[in-house]
Amino acid sequence: RGVRVRLLVPRHNNQKIVGLASRTYYGELIETGVEIYQYDKGMIHAKVLTIDEEIAAVGSANYDMRSFRLHYEVCQVLYSADVARELTDQFERDLTDSIPLKIEDSLERPLTERIVEQSARLFSPLL
Structure with missing residues (x-):
């Protein structure tokens, strides 16, 4: 798609x-x-998801049932193009x-x- x-x-x-x-x-x-x-x-432990440089999800959750139901981990969904763009830029730097x-x-x-x-x-x- x-x-x-x-x-x-x-x-x-x-x-x-x-x-x-x-x-x-x-x-x-x-x-x-x-x-x-x-x-x-080095070690990278970030849980970051960006979508179309408009939406970002950041948090401690590993995006599995164990994290959400047993450990009560959370993530924050941000509807901010500025934040999503900044996180995408950091991701691109990390790729280098x-x-x-x-x-x-x-x-x-x-x-x-x-x-x-x-x-x-x-x-x-x-x-």
Whole structure:
């Protein structure tokens, strides 16, 4: 439908099992057209969503049922073009310190690495 989705994730996650489980989803996302970038300048933990540089959602929620129902995490939706534009500009700056992932990156991982990641994925509902 012409929607561009770009996802910025930390290259090195401070919670090892979360990083391992997360990587199991990257191939599927890339195949559907999502652009994934790994932030390489340090840890990034922001939960920011911008839509058409007009709407922004910012908060602590991981956008999953666990965050909303168990941890009572929240996000703020802002209908402000100025805020959305500023957040988009920051996202673009963060992309310059990031490595784009390609489908080959997902497919060419060693078998042992994929097994460990798939094992971690079993715990995804709990993470």
